[in-house]
Structure formats: structure tokens, C-alpha cells
Amino acid sequence: MGFLDGKVGVVTGAAQGLGTAYARALASEGADVAICDVKPEVSAVADEIAATSGRTVRAYPCDVSDAEAIRGFVDGVLRDFGGVDVVVMNAAIYGSSPLDLSREEALAEYQRFYDTNVKSVYLLERAFAPSLVEREGDIVVISTDHVLPPLEPGGTRGGPGSDLYDSSKWVLNGYIQAWALGFAAQGHNVRVNGIGMGATDTPMLRGVFPGDGPSDEIVAGWMTPAQQAQLLLDLLQDGRTGDLISSEPGHPVELPPRSAYGQPVSNLPIEQFHHGLMGLEPAIWEPPS
Numbered sequence: 293m294g295f296l297d298g299k300v301g302v303v304t305g306a307a308q309g310l311g312t313a314y315a316r317a318l319a320s321e322g323a324d325v326a327i328c329d330v331k332p333e334v335s336a337v338a339d340e341i342a343a344t345s346g347r348t349v350r351a352y353p354c355d356v357s358d359a360e361a362i363r364g365f366v367d368g369v370l371r372d373f374g375g376v377d378v379v380v381m382n383a384a385i386y387g388s389s390p391l392d393l394s395r396e397e398a399l400a401e402y403q404r405f406y407d408t409n410v411k412s413v414y415l416l417e418r419a420f421a422p423s424l425v426e427r428e429g430d431i432v433v434i435s436t437d438h439v440l441p442p443l444e445p446g447g448t449r450g451g452p453g454s455d456l457y458d459s460s461k462w463v464l465n466g467y468i469q470a471w472a473l474g475f476a477a478q479g480h481n482v483r484v485n486g487i488g489m490g491a492t493d494t495p496m497l498r499g500v501f502p503g504d505g506p507s508d509e510i511v512a513g514w515m516t517p518a519q520q521a522q523l524l525l526d527l528l529q530d531g532r533t534g535d536l537i538s539s540e541p542g543h544p545v546e547l548p549p550r551s552a553y554g555q556p557v558s559n560l561p562i563e564q565f566h567h568g569l570m571g572l573e574p575a576i577w578e579p580p581s
């Protein structure tokens with residue numbers, strides 16, 4: 293028995309890393325889960341989670357940068373599961389766009405990043421929205437701490453080589469804010485939040501370290517996908533909307549206080565509204581005393 297018994301979850305980019313952890317966590321709480329990825333390994337991940345959780349877990353091959361592939365994925369999920377309650381927009385690519393790229397290469401990189409990290413989220417939201425409205429569900433957009441204020445005084449965010457990645461994640465802030473407001477304004481109980489984590493041990497982050505990869509000492513300082521998955525479950529149980537949750541190595545991986553949340557954001561007084569969105573609630577990012 294779990295708090296997601298009878299619910300259906302969707303996780304994009306679940307063949308490895310955080311996506312696998314999110315799918316496993318949803319199933320552990322009783323949800324049936326639909327997962328997708330460009331990597332064929334997603335099928336084995338679905339089989340493994342189904343076997344360990346006893347839930348129905350189906351894998352769909354899907355390149356989320358391809359609008360037609362998204363259409364096929366959504367149609368398949370709605371046909372196979374009948375509707376969705378939780379959609380975790382997790383699939384993304386990371387990388388840099390060096391200044392010495394040719395014009396054609398730079399344009400191709402722009403297209404690749406924005407189709408994968410931005411357009412996919414937009415299309416998935418639109419396609420699943422009717423079902424989420426009907427079932428009063430959740431959208432969780434996976435972002436990055438690069439677009440949140442640093443927890444440590446003097447801390448920095450983002451990297452010199454991650455312009456397309458970081459900018460694509462900034463775009464997601466606009467989605468989270470507008471969708472949280474939009475659903476609430478129309479009287480729909482669909483919650484929209486983001487999770488913008490710092491360094492978490494996944495193939496994506498390990499891939500940033502060329503050669504032998506990161507040392508054990510470096511990896512020991514990272515957060516784990518299991519911690520992030522627990523944060524997702526806590527967020528789903530909390531019921532807030534319009535928030536972007538931060539987490540950072542060296543700090544507890546936990547939901548920040550819910551001072552301004554828990555009601556439709558359109559009902560908030562303007563000063564709470566201002567602080568309640570996009571992680572700007574001071575309690576979230578003030579340096580720990």
C-alpha cells in the first residue's frame with residue numbers, strides 16, 4: 293500500500309540516472325508507471341521495476357525531441373493506462389557549445405538542445421493536460437540548481453560551457469510559473485512544480501569528467517538519485533504548486549517550508565505570490581545560520 297495506489301505515473305528519460313530512480317519511487321508507492329527513453333535499455337529498466345514492485349511498468353521507445361514520437365508516446369500511454377496522474381518531465385541533454393562551432397553546427401546544437409529540453413516539455417504538458425485536469429494530477433519539471441540562487445554566500449551557478457543547457461532550463465521556469473497559475477486560474481487542481489537539484493550521481497554528471505571519470509572523493513560529495521526520488525515523493529504528498537525546489541550537496545535534501553503554498557497561487561496576496569514562486573521564498577535560499 294502506498295500513497296500512489298491506483299495512480300499512473302509517467303517519467304521521461306528513465307533508462308538511467310534520475311529517471312530510473314523516479315520511476316522506481318513512483319512504483320514503490322503503488323503507481324503503475326509508463327517510462328520512455330531513446331535508449332533501448334529502458335525496456336530492461338521497466339521489467340526490473342515491475343518485478344521488484346509488482347506494479348505494471350511499461351517502456352516506450354521515444355525521442356522526446358521529435359514531436360511525432362511524443363504523439364505516439366502519449367497515445368500509447370493513454371491507451372494502455374487510461375489516464376495519468378503524475379508526469380515527471382525528466383529527459384534532457386547536457387553539454388557545451390564552444391565558440392569555435394561553425395554557424396551550421398551552432399544552429400544544429402541550438403535546435404537539439406531546445407527540442408529536447410524545452411519543446412518536449414511543452415508538448416507533453418499540452419498532450420497530458422486533459423487527463424491531468426480530469427484526475428487532478430501533478431506535473432514535475434526537472435530543472436537544475438543552475439537557475440536558482442546559490443545556497444552558500446558567494447556561491448556560483450552554472451558553468452562557462454553550459455549556455456544552451458542552462459538557458460533551456462531557465463525557459464522551464466516560465467512554464468512552471470505560467471502553468472501553475474493557469475491551471476489554478478481556471479479552477480483546476482493540477483499542481484505544477486520543478487525540482488532543480490545540484491550535483492547528483494548519474495551517468496550525465498559522470499560524463500562531465502573526461503578520462504577516468506570523477507574520483508571517489510568527488511563522487512562522495514554528490515547527492516544520490518535515491519535522495520532525489522524521495523524528494524519527488526515528498527513534493528507529491530505536499531500538494532503545493534508553482535514552486536521550484538532546490539537541493540544542493542552538503543545540505544539536507546528535503547522540502548523547504550511551505551509558508552506560501554498549499555493553495556491556488558492565484559489566491560495568494562501579491563507579496564506572498566511574489567516570494568512563493570520560482571524558489572524565491574527567502575526560507576529556501578537564505579544562507580543557513
Ligand SMILES: NC(=O)c1ccc[n+]([C@@H]2O[C@H](COP(=O)([O-])OP(=O)(O)OC[C@H]3O[C@@H](n4cnc5c(N)ncnc54)[C@H](O)[C@@H]3O)[C@@H](O)[C@H]2O)c1
Nearest residue numbers: 305307309310329330355356383384436491492494495496
Ligand atoms: N545529475 C545531476 O547532477 C543533475 C543536476 C541538475 C539537473 N539534472 C537534471 O536531471 C534530469 C536527469 O538527468 P540525469 O543526470 O539522470 O541524466 P542522464 O543523462 O544520466 O539520464 C537522462 C536520460 O534521458 C534520456 N534522454 C536524453 N535525451 C532524450 C530524448 N531526446 N528522448 C528521450 N530520452 C532522452 C537519456 O537517454 C537518459 O536515459 C535532467 O533533466 C537533468 O538536466 C541532473
